[in-house]
Amino acid sequence: MKGMIFTEFMEMVEATWSLDMVDAIIADSRVASGGSYTSVGTYPHEEIIALVLALSQATGIATPELERTFGKHLFGRFALAYPRFFHGMDGGSFQFLSGIENVIHAEVRKLYPDAEPPTFEVEKGKFGLILTYYSPHPFSDLAWGLIEGCVAHFGEDIEVRSEAIHGQPGAQTRFILTRRG
Numbered sequence: 001m002k003g004m005i006f007t008e009f010m011e012m013v014e015a016t017w018s019l020d021m022v023d024a025i026i027a028d029s030r031v032a033s034g035g036s037y038t039s040v041g042t043y044p045h046e047e048i049i050a051l052v053l054a055l056s057q058a059t060g061i062a063t064p065e066l067e068r069t070f071g072k073h074l075f076g077r078f079a080l081a082y083p084r085f086f087h088g089m090d091g092g093s094f095q096f097l098s099g100i101e102n103v104i105h106a107e108v109r110k111l112y113p114d115a116e117p118p119t120f121e122v123e124k125g126k127f128g129l130i131l132t133y134y135s136p137h138p139f140s141d142l143a144w145g146l147i148e149g150c151v152a153h154f155g156e157d158i159e160v161r162s163e164a165i166h167g168q169p170g171a172q173t174r175f176i177l178t179r180r181g
């Protein structure tokens with residue numbers, strides 16, 4: 001997983017808790033990298049799972065909630081780091097998220113051949129958008145937070161529901177986005 005995800009996670013932990021908390025979760029998770037991440041590096045995705053678990057144990061906050069909060073934070077950071085993805089997005093989060101597979105993560109795959117972004121199937125419904133998350137990694141709650149971060153970025157009033165999917169190979173979660181009002 002790309003180093004930027006790790007450096008942003010550490011920055012969020014430091015800003016929300018403290019630098020001591022950063023040191024504590026690195027020690028507790030016993031990550032092989034020793035916690036010295038750079039944004040241009042690539043690290044095993046298991047390390048972020050171990051760090052989130054250590055943070056959960058230290059704070060008493062459940063891991064899904066931590067992942068979702070991190071996802072919201074991460075979207076804001078993506079918006080600053082990749083402004084070109086936001087040009088011409090007059091259609092707001094539905095337009096942006098409709099391009100998550102063929103525009104955003106397609107570009108990520110080109111920029112970083114070692115990246116493994118997830119796959120999203122996008123369906124446009126009468127009342128909203130349905131995103132189905134496919135990944136070999138267990139990051140549904142991160143995806144949920146990223147979607148909520150996207151909605152917040154565009155300042156829209158959209159409900160984002162998450163439903164676990166069973167019995168469909170590779171598919172983990174369906175996100176149903178409905179405009180309120």
Ligand code: HEM
Pocket residue numbers: 001002003005078079082085097100104105108114115116117118120131135136137138139140142143144146147150
């Ligand atoms: C400007 C916006 C975005 C950029 C630049 C971006 C880029 C990336 C990058 C670089 C990774 C790491 C891949 C790796 O290193 O293996 C990643 C992973 C991921 N992205 Fe995005 N992303 C964006 C928006 C989103 C949004 C809106 C969602 C949700 C719909 C999303 C869902 C995910 C998830 C869940 C992962 C974790 C990998 C996995 O689940 O297998 N991303 N993204």
